[in-house]
Amino acid sequence: MSDYAIELDNLSRVFRAGQGKTKRAVDQLSLRIERGEMFGLLGPNGAGKTSTVKILMTVLLPTSGHARILGDDVVAQVERVRRRTGVILGGDAGLYARLSARDNLLLFADLYGIPYREQKRRIGELLDMVGLLKSERTRVEAFSRGMKQRLHIARGLLHDPEVVILDEPSNGIDPVGARELRELVRGTVRDGRTVLMTTHYMFEADELCDRVAVMRGGRKIAEGTPESLKKQTDGQVVLSLDIIGVGEPDLDRLRLLPGVGSLSVAEVDGSQRLDLHCDQQTDVTAAVMAELRHLNVLRVSKREPTLEDAYISLVSGGDDA
Amino acid sequence: MNVLTRRVASSTLVISRGWLLELRQLMRSRLYLVTAVILPLVFASLAHYMFAGSHRTEGPLVIALSAGLMGMWSTTLMGSGSAINRLRFMQVLEPLVACPTSTFLFSVPFALATASMGIYSLGATLVWSTLFFGMPVELASPLLFAVALLVTVVSLALLGLLLASAFILYPTAQSLANFFEYPIWMLSGVLVPVSSLPEPVRYLADVLAPSWGVKAIMRSATGEGGTLPAVLACSLLSVLYALITLILLRRFEWLARSSGTLALQ
Ligand SMILES: Nc1ncnc2c1ncn2[C@@H]1O[C@H](COP(=O)(O)OP(=O)(O)O)[C@@H](O)[C@H]1O
Numbered sequence: 001m002s003d004y005a006i007e008l009d010n011l012s013r014v015f016r017a018g019q020g021k022t023k024r025a026v027d028q029l030s031l032r033i034e035r036g037e038m039f040g041l042l043g044p045n046g047a048g049k050t051s052t053v054k055i056l057m058t059v060l061l062p063t064s065g066h067a068r069i070l071g072d073d074v075v076a077q078v079e080r081v082r083r084r085t086g087v088i089l090g091g092d093a094g095l096y097a098r099l100s101a102r103d104n105l106l107l108f109a110d111l112y113g114i115p116y117r118e119q120k121r122r123i124g125e126l127l128d129m130v131g132l133l134k135s136e137r138t139r140v141e142a143f144s145r146g147m148k149q150r151l152h153i154a155r156g157l158l159h160d161p162e163v164v165i166l167d168e169p170s171n172g173i174d175p176v177g178a179r180e181l182r183e184l185v186r187g188t189v190r191d192g193r194t195v196l197m198t199t200h201y202m203f204e205a206d207e208l209c210d211r212v213a214v215m216r217g218g219r220k221i222a223e224g225t226p227e228s229l230k231k232q233t234d235g236q237v238v239l240s241l242d243i244i245g246v247g248e249p250d251l252d253r254l255r256l257l258p259g260v261g262s263l264s265v266a267e268v269d270g271s272q273r274l275d276l277h278c279d280q281q282t283d284v285t286a287a288v289m290a291e292l293r294h295l296n297v298l299r300v301s302k303r304e305p306t307l308e309d310a311y312i313s314l315v316s317g318g319d320d321a
Numbered sequence: 322m323n324v325l326t327r328r329v330a331s332s333t334l335v336i337s338r339g340w341l342l343e344l345r346q347l348m349r350s351r352l353y354l355v356t357a358v359i360l361p362l363v364f365a366s367l368a369h370y371m372f373a374g375s376h377r378t379e380g381p382l383v384i385a386l387s388a389g390l391m392g393m394w395s396t397t398l399m400g401s402g403s404a405i406n407r408l409r410f411m412q413v414l415e416p417l418v419a420c421p422t423s424t425f426l427f428s429v430p431f432a433l434a435t436a437s438m439g440i441y442s443l444g445a446t447l448v449w450s451t452l453f454f455g456m457p458v459e460l461a462s463p464l465l466f467a468v469a470l471l472v473t474v475v476s477l478a479l480l481g482l483l484l485a486s487a488f489i490l491y492p493t494a495q496s497l498a499n500f501f502e503y504p505i506w507m508l509s510g511v512l513v514p515v516s517s518l519p520e521p522v523r524y525l526a527d528v529l530a531p532s533w534g535v536k537a538i539m540r541s542a543t544g545e546g547g548t549l550p551a552v553l554a555c556s557l558l559s560v561l562y563a564l565i566t567l568i569l570l571r572r573f574e575w576l577a578r579s580s581g582t583l584a585l586q
């Protein structure tokens with residue numbers, strides 16, 4: 001019996017990408033998640049989070065490496081893994097749209113082998129927990145995005161799994177709904193479950209997770225408590241510029257400046273917001289302005305790095321895979 | 322033994338509820354309902370004009386039955402096949418496969434549901450034929466007819482499932498099923514009597530469970546005898562299909578996990 005709830009050993013998944021090319025969605029990923037832990041897998045779109053989740057839920061085979069849930073191999077011991085793992089893929093689809101919430105749960109309760117006598121009670125409890133008891137007879141096609149997401153959660157917990165895996169639970173949900181969802185997710189760990197959730201919001205991982213791993217290009221680029229990731233930006237300041245017409249050659253020159261760590265660009269109302277993560281010791285403002293003198297700089301400010309900056313500095317630094 | 326009985330009992334429950342829920346879904350699709358009403362009408366008129374304009378020696382009942390069976394073929398075979406793609410499109414194929422029960426268990430209900438629609442299609446064609454075209458439906462042996470019909474529908478559902486198992490792997494397999502529709506009509510003796518087909522093709526018809534079912538249906542309707550042997554052949558072949566499907570589904574599930582085709586792309 002393994003000591004870990006979830007264990008990944010050099011897990012890789014390669015997809016065929018057409019024209020003889022291949023895409024390495026998950027690349028030599030290794031993780032150890034303790035029982036009872038709430039673990040966050042963090043990364044931008046395309047980082048390989050969903051592919052990792054699908055390997056763990058046994059609907060996708062790894063190309064190489066191993067993954068074990070509660071000691072059971074996700075390739076060799078499929079049935080045991082399926083019995084003890086609940087997966088919440090979420091999203092707008094993934095449910096029987098023409099059936100009611102209750103019918104959706106009944107159908108899956110059958111497939112999870114939940115005894116007839118217990119089904120009614122279990123489904124009632126779960127519908128109550130996710131706040132859908134009043135809409136249990138409504139067809140899912142009439143549900144809002146948030147309601148569907150809550151039904152996904154209820155379905156994932158039907159068989160009272162020891163390990164729960166959630167893929168971007170609050171993606172596409174309004175802020176209020178997202179907060180309620182996080183409350184629900186927090187509730188699932190309380191009963192001693194192990195939870196692995198993916199997200200591309202650092203604050204969400206910070207709010208919910210004991211530990212996080214950050215992925216980029218299929219690889220793990222950082223791991224630790226949210227606090228320790230935040231510490232990576234200790235001794236840094238963020239130089240923030242609103243600017244018009246900044247291009248890749250400018251960014252390349254900026255990256256070479258001594259004292260500039262990583263940088264990120266975002267479009268904001270017709271201008272660009274350029275965030276430079278800089279060393280506190282060296283004031284790079286003058287050097288940066290000199291490099292950008294041919295451009296129209298609207299505003300310059302300096303601030304302390306936030307948690308989001310720590311994340312951005314991680315996923316935007318270094319070479320892309 | 323006790324474990325086995327319990328397994329069979331719970332599987333039966335799962336399948337019958339899945340069947341009901343699947344029917345409920347079909348009933349809620351307006352497009353599906355409209356085709357379910359119109360198709361039998363089309364087939365009934367087809368039967369009528371086929372009968373009126375040909376020198377076929379069969380009675381009106383056989384002609385009406387033939388047309389009804391064609392409708393049943395289409396509904397059932399196409400239904401099972403497209404059901405897998407529908408699940409993939411709804412993105413429930415992955416959650417379903419991730420359930421600890423076998424893939425067979427979630428596939429059977431939709432095969433049965435489409436088969437039930439197949440029975441309805443046959444029944445409706447017969448009713449329209451009687452009402453609009455004055456083709457009397459007098460069954461020589463209603464009880465045997467019912468048995469033959471039931472067995473045929475199950476065999477059709479299982480054949481559809483056999484084809485559908487390939488759909489788990491190949492999202493494009495729908496065209497394959499469409500491609501099969503006409504040859505199987507021929508082979509099953511729906512369009513023309515199998516005896517008029519070339520000899521090697523006739524052997525092929527003999528391994529198709531539904532073609533025995535069609536024989537049984539015809540024989541029980543006309544009272545020419547030999548219904549039960551045909552029912553038996555149909556049932557045995559159906560069991561064989563179920564076994565092959567069980568093996569194939571497991572294999573195809575593995576291949577689909579390897580290629581990543583359970584997901585909608
Ligand atoms: N079935 C597939 N076939 C081909 N490429 C895929 C497939 N699934 C995912 N990918 C690719 O793998 C990479 C990782 O995707 P994914 O795991 O969905 O990342 P994330 O969930 O972090 O956004 C992406 O580049 C994506 O295009």
Ligand SMILES: [Mg+2]
Nearest residue numbers: 049050167168
């Ligand atoms: Mg994803």
